[in-house]
Amino acid sequence: xxxxxxxxxxxxxxxxxxxxxxxxxxxxxxxxxxxxxxxxxxxxxxxxxxxxxxxxxxxxxxxxxxxxxxxxxxxxxxxxxxxxxxxxxxxxxxxxxxxxx
Numbered sequence: 001x002x003x004x005x006x007x008x009x010x011x012x013x014x015x016x017x018x019x020x021x022x023x024x025x026x027x028x029x030x031x032x033x034x035x036x037x038x039x040x041x042x043x044x045x046x047x048x049x050x051x052x053x054x055x056x057x058x059x060x061x062x063x064x065x066x067x068x069x070x071x072x073x074x075x076x077x078x079x080x081x082x083x084x085x086x087x088x089x090x091x092x093x094x095x096x097x098x099x100x101x
Contacts, residue, residue, distance in 0.1 A: 006079030015085050022088055026080055028073035029088060033095050035066045044068065044095055051090045057083050059091070 007015070012026045022031045035041040045061055045068060052058045062069040070091055074081040 004074050004077045004081035004083050006074070006077040006081055007085075012080045015080075019085070019088050019092065021092060024071075024080070028071055029080055029084060030069060030071040031088070031091065033068045033070065033091075034097070035068070038065055041066055041068050047094045048091055051094070052087065055083070055087060055090070057087055059087060 007026060009026045012024070012029070016022050016024060016029060019029070019031075022029050024030050033041070033044060035044065041063055045063060048059065048061065048070065057072075057074070060069075060071040062071075070088075072084040072087050073079065074084055
């Protein structure tokens with residue numbers, strides 16, 4: 001199996017522009033998800049975990065009461081790869097709401 005290739009700064013910038021809830025650069029992308037309750041935040045983290053396991057690609061998740069920060073980067077590649085962008089799209093499908101921070 002070939003190792004994923006890191007995308008260029010321009011490729012990541014173009015992808016982040018399309019992933020309207022995400023921010024970041026070629027070193028990593030991130031998004032903050034906002035919820036009405038702690039339980040809703042945790043339930044969504046469980047859904048993200050299921051997708052991450054399916055993809056065998058795991059984000060950094062930081063839960064703060066009703067907020068979850070999702071960060072993705074392919075450490076082995078030294079930056080953002082297509083795998084990270086696919087995981088970001090899958091997170092957006094789980095939580096399509098606006099980005100409050």
